[in-house]
Amino acid sequence: MILEIKNLTKKYNKQKTGLSNFSMTMEKGVLGLLGPNGAGKSTLMKIISTISKPTHGTIFLNGEDIVKNPDTIRKILGYLPQDFGVYPNLNAYEFLEYIAAMKGVGGSGLRKRIDMLLDGVNLTAAAKQPIGSYSGGMKQRIGIAQTLLNDPKILIFDEPTVGLDPEERVRFRQLISEMASDAIIILSSHIVSDIESIADEVAIMKTGTLIGKAIPSEIIKRIENKVFETVISNADLPAFKAKHLVIDTSRQGDKTQLRYISGFQEIEAGARNVPAGLEDAYLFLTQN
Numbered sequence: 001m002i003l004e005i006k007n008l009t010k011k012y013n014k015q016k017t018g019l020s021n022f023s024m025t026m027e028k029g030v031l032g033l034l035g036p037n038g039a040g041k042s043t044l045m046k047i048i049s050t051i052s053k054p055t056h057g058t059i060f061l062n063g064e065d066i067v068k069n070p071d072t073i074r075k076i077l078g079y080l081p082q083d084f085g086v087y088p089n090l091n092a093y094e095f096l097e098y099i100a101a102m103k104g105v106g107g108s109g110l111r112k113r114i115d116m117l118l119d120g121v122n123l124t125a126a127a128k129q130p131i132g133s134y135s136g137g138m139k140q141r142i143g144i145a146q147t148l149l150n151d152p153k154i155l156i157f158d159e160p161t162v163g164l165d166p167e168e169r170v171r172f173r174q175l176i177s178e179m180a181s182d183a184i185i186i187l188s189s190h191i192v193s194d195i196e197s198i199a200d201e202v203a204i205m206k207t208g209t210l211i212g213k214a215i216p217s218e219i220i221k222r223i224e225n226k227v228f229e230t231v232i233s234n235a236d237l238p239a240f241k242a243k244h245l246v247i248d249t250s251r252q253g254d255k256t257q258l259r260y261i262s263g264f265q266e267i268e269a270g271a272r273n274v275p276a277g278l279e280d281a282y283l284f285l286t287q288n
């Protein structure tokens with residue numbers, strides 16, 4: 001399996017550009033998309049899922065143009081949109097049967113598959129209740145279950161962990177790692193630690209472009225030896241912020257403890273070098 005995204009541009013209108021000459025190639029495994037609001041993550045995921053067409057550019061799946069021939073990918077695709085709407089009057093069984101029918105999935109194994117998926121997202125006990133009575137996290141989980149109905153080879157999850165509690169996050173991670181060995185999985189999140197624990201590779205987006213794609217440790221290398229912690233007086237904070245990229249602050253009386261990234265050779269008096277993390281690298285790459 002190889003997914004080649006070539007020079008995608010999406011212009012929504014004269015002012016709004018969702019993607020700008022975006023290119024990326026991936027093979028099987030889990031790719032985490034990170035980027036600030038409006039970076040183009042959902043736009044990219046909608047185009048791969050053939051929900052939306054690019055203004056320019058194309059996507060090849062195993063050499064086949066899926067912008068021209070969307071049916072090639074639809075059969076093997078599972079997609080969780082960011083704003084996943086549900087049918088409030090259906091219960092989980094009825095909903096999954098309905099989605100299965102739309103996807104053309106049927107046969108004698110369907111009921112078993114639905115039971116297995118409901119168990120996978122921990123909704124067996126609530127399966128006969130109408131979805132309208134579900135909590136936000138439960139709705140998100142039924143959304144995750146519907147992506148897996150057709151045994152997909154390409155999975156696109158737009159912010160799948162939103163609303164999930166820590167236990168359900170772990171469960172989601174396990175579900176994904178079970179699928180990951182022979183599928184292409186792309187997921188977006190704002191939570192860097194979620195991406196770090198699930199993804200094999202990370203792609204960082206900003207203003208419709210790709211600013212880096214690599215395994216987390218490679219991305220972190222870009223700011224190696226540049227992350228520091230120190231304590232300064234509150235009065236010095238504005239001048240400090242003008243000079244360095246401040247990542248985190250915590251106030252302690254008339255002093256502020258802070259974590260920052262410095263591009264300068266010279267180290268501030270009293271500062272100590274600390275190990276860099278993916279979150280530091282993400283902020284460095286997207287805020288500069």
Ligand SMILES: Nc1ncnc2c1ncn2[C@@H]1O[C@H](COP(=O)(O)OP(=O)(O)OP(=O)(O)O)[C@@H](O)[C@H]1O
Binds near residue numbers: 018019037040
């Ligand atoms: N239907 C639309 N009409 C007009 N502009 C749009 C539309 N959808 C997205 N955009 C614009 O395209 C850009 C990228 O949006 P997109 O939703 O892809 O970003 P995102 O990375 O998913 O952001 P978020 O983290 O908030 O979900 C933004 O400037 C957005 O305003």
Ligand SMILES: [Mg+2]
Binds near residue numbers: 042082
């Ligand atoms: Mg989005």
